[in-house]
Amino acid sequence: MIPKKYFKLLVLSILTLILSACVDRIEERSGAEIQIVPVTYALSLSIKAGKKNLAWDELNEYVEQHWDKVSRQAVKLTWYTDSGKSLASDYHAYLLKKGLNRTQLQLIHGATTNDGKFDLEFQTIVHKVVVETCRYEKVGSIDSSELGCYSEGARWQSMVNPEKMLSTN
Secondary structure, three states: OOOHHHHHHHHHHHHHHHHHHOOOOOOOOOOOOEEEEEEEEEEEEOOOOOOHHHHHHHHHHHHHHOHHHHOOOOEEEEEOOHHHHHHHHHHHHHHHHOOOOHHHEEEEEOOHHHOOOOOEEEEEEEEEEEEOOOOOOOOOOHHHOOOOHHHHHHHHHOOOOHHHHOOOO
């Protein structure tokens, strides 16, 4: 016969063993891997003498094709020559009239390192989100997958300005 104090200890040990055997292992959760990649959209123009209207039309056509990017992102107008400066300042005023914010537009005198090839460069940088590919769920392995992979990826891809979520440090 087992003494009473050892019997209680034995019963408690058996109950602990039984209850701990039913616990599922829990994996540590990790966040989604997200990359924010800058994509530059640019148009460089050479303005021929007396053909400023043609350059304006080409620049305007480019801006209309990419208006969804131009209207939401920062725009840089870099001029290298006097004719480029004239077109850049006129187009800067035109974009302000179209409703773009003054802080969104930059008018810059570029260094003459482009070897005189271009008079004006129009540039917009759009930040694209690249998220990891989520693995398909399999029967019996639901507890070992990344929780929220699809929803987290969709949340990041739906952001208009994902670069604002980055740390500025």
